[in-house]
Amino acid sequence: MLTIWLVEKPENHENALVGLALIGRRLEEEKITALLQVMKDVVGVDY
Amino acid sequence: MEITKAKLISAGHDVIDFIPYETKEATDIILKMWTADGGEEVRRNAGATGEPLPTNVDRIFGPGNPSLKSMTVFETWQNQHAKSILAQRFLERWQKTAEQTGTGRPIDALITPSTPFPAIRHETQYKWNYGVLSPLLDLTTGVFPVTKVDLEKDRIPEDWQPISDKDKDVMELCKDNH
Numbered sequence: 001m002l003t004i005w006l007v008e009k010p011e012n013h014e015n016a017l018v019g020l021a022l023i024g025r026r027l028e029e030e031k032i033t034a035l036l037q038v039m040k041d042v043v044g045v046d047y
Numbered sequence: 048m049e050i051t052k053a054k055l056i057s058a059g060h061d062v063i064d065f066i067p068y069e070t071k072e073a074t075d076i077i078l079k080m081w082t083a084d085g086g087e088e089v090r091r092n093a094g095a096t097g098e099p100l101p102t103n104v105d106r107i108f109g110p111g112n113p114s115l116k117s118m119t120v121f122e123t124w125q126n127q128h129a130k131s132i133l134a135q136r137f138l139e140r141w142q143k144t145a146e147q148t149g150t151g152r153p154i155d156a157l158i159t160p161s162t163p164f165p166a167i168r169h170e171t172q173y174k175w176n177y178g179v180l181s182p183l184l185d186l187t188t189g190v191f192p193v194t195k196v197d198l199e200k201d202r203i204p205e206d207w208q209p210i211s212d213k214d215k216d217v218m219e220l221c222k223d224n225h
Contacts, residue, residue, distance in 0.1 A: 008164075008171065008221045016165035016196045020051060023157040023180065024187040025141070032187045035156050039191040042058045043051050047195050 050193055051158060063147050065157055069137050070176040071211075076133065077183045079126045082107065085117035102170045134184050163217050165196055173220060174213050 022039060024032045052062050086108035093100050105111040118126070144153045161178050181188040209215035 008168070010196070010198055010201065010221060012168065013165050013196050014198050017192055018165055018194050018196060019161065019190050019192040020048065021159050021161040021178070021181070022189045022191060023159060024155075026185050026187065028187040032156065032189045036189045036191055039051075042060070043054045043191070043193060045192050045194065046050070 048158070048160065061148060061150075063144065063154065065140075065144060065154065067137075067157070067159060067180060069133055070179060072129070072133055073179045073183050074176045076126055076130050077179050078107070079118065079122075080130075080183075082112070082115055083118045083123050083126070086112070086115055087117070103172070106172065130183065137180070137184065161190055164221065171220075174216055176213065 022032060022035055024035075055062050089100070089104065089108040093104075099105070100109045102111070108115070141157075142153050145151065148154060159177060159180075162175060163177060164173070167173055180186060203218065207218075209218060
C-alpha cells in the first residue's frame with residue numbers, strides 16, 4: 001500500500017479559517033457557552 | 048493566539064500564560080486507548096459493508112499502522128493508571144493558577160490552538176499533540192473563529208527553531224516556497 005506524504009504549500013490554504021479552542025473543567029457547559037459569547041463580543045473575527 | 052490575547056486584555060480581561068506540558072504524554076495515552084483492541088472494533092464496523100478504511104483511519108486502525116496490536120489487560124490497566132496520574136497533575140496545576148490570577152479562583156478557561164494548522168486536505172498525513180486533553184480528560188470545550196490565513200503575515204520566522212522532533216515534522220509538512 002502506497003503511503004503518500006504530501007508536502008503542503010501555504011498557498012493551498014490562503015484564507016483558510018483559523019480558530020482556537022476554549023477549555024473549561026468537566027460539566028461546565030453553561031460557562032463555556034457563555035464564554036464563547038464573550039469571545040464573539042470581545043475577539044470577534046477580523047474578516 | 049496573540050490576536051485573541053491582545054483583544055481580551057484591551058477589553059479589561061486578565062490573561063496569564065499556562066503551558067499544557069501534559070499534551071505530549073496525553074497523546075501517547077489516548078492513542079493507546081484508541082488502539083487497545085488492535086483496531087478490531089473499527090475494522091468490524093467498517094467491514095460490515097465491505098468498504099475499505101479511509102486513509103487516515105487506516106494509518107491508525109488498519110494495516111497502515113505497522114505497530115498496531117492488541118494490548119494485554121495488564122498493559123491497558125497500566126495505561127489507564129497513567130491517565131489517572133496525568134489527570135491529577137493537570138488538576139493540581141489548574142488549581143494552582145489561583146495564585147496568579149488575582150481573583151482568588153483559578154483560571155476561568157484555557158485558550159489553546161486546536162490544531163497546529165488550518166484544515167488539512169483529505170488524505171494528508173499529519174502529526175499533532177493539540178486537542179487531546181479535552182477528550183482524554185472530558186473537559187468542556189468549545190471552539191471559536193478568530194482570523195484567516197494571511198500569506199504575508201503567516202510566514203515562518205527566520206529564527207524559528209523546533210521545540211521537539213514532532214514540531215519539526217509538522218513544520219516540514221508545510222514548506223515555505225516563498
